[in-house]
Amino acid sequence: MTVPLYKQIASLIEDSIVDGTLSIDQRVPSTNELAAFHRINPATARNGLTLLVEAGILYKKRGIGMFVSAQAPALIRERRDAAFAATYVAPLIDESIHLGFTRARIHALLDQVAESRGLYK
Structure with a gap:
């Protein structure tokens, strides 16, 4: 079974939260940063980030970026x-x-x- 790229991006960010690389209230890489680093379409990166926002893992600060929510580690561990x-x-x-x-x-x-x-x- 092949996992869609946007879900792989979401999982990579979740892994970084669980292992402590990304901490609560820390800014996550932007859509463009993710797209350039992984050599993927920015829309794919955006879909991965949107998935995490919808799950309550990330929150948006308009004009600044997306950040790790306080409940992110617990939400990720519970689902996993x-x-x-x-x-x-x-x-x-x-x-x-x-x-x-x-x-x-x-x-x-x-x-x-x-x-x-x-x-x-």
């Missing part, structure tokens, strides 16, 4: 938590049921994989 559960956890549980895994087996596998990736250092 729900998407994570639907995309990864539910299929994991479904497959576990098919394989006859117990809750303890699932936990053991999660711990094993997390440890192998250095999560428990």
Whole structure:
């Protein structure tokens, strides 16, 4: 499945908010800055920013630009938590049921994989 460019732009900005690169009330790159940097049509960049404004992630200051809203980090995490559960956890549980895994087996596998990736250092 190919994700439209404007949604990719929105996700990149969200990633920058979640990782702290962009902070609350900080100005985000303009439509033209995004278009030039990513070599895309300015309308595509504008659509990505508009998506974030409509979601309450960004707010506009007329004549100045768009800025990260105070509720942006919480809104992004809330939506991504729900998407994570639907995309990864539910299929994991479904497959576990098919394989006859117990809750303890699932936990053991999660711990094993997390440890192998250095999560428990």
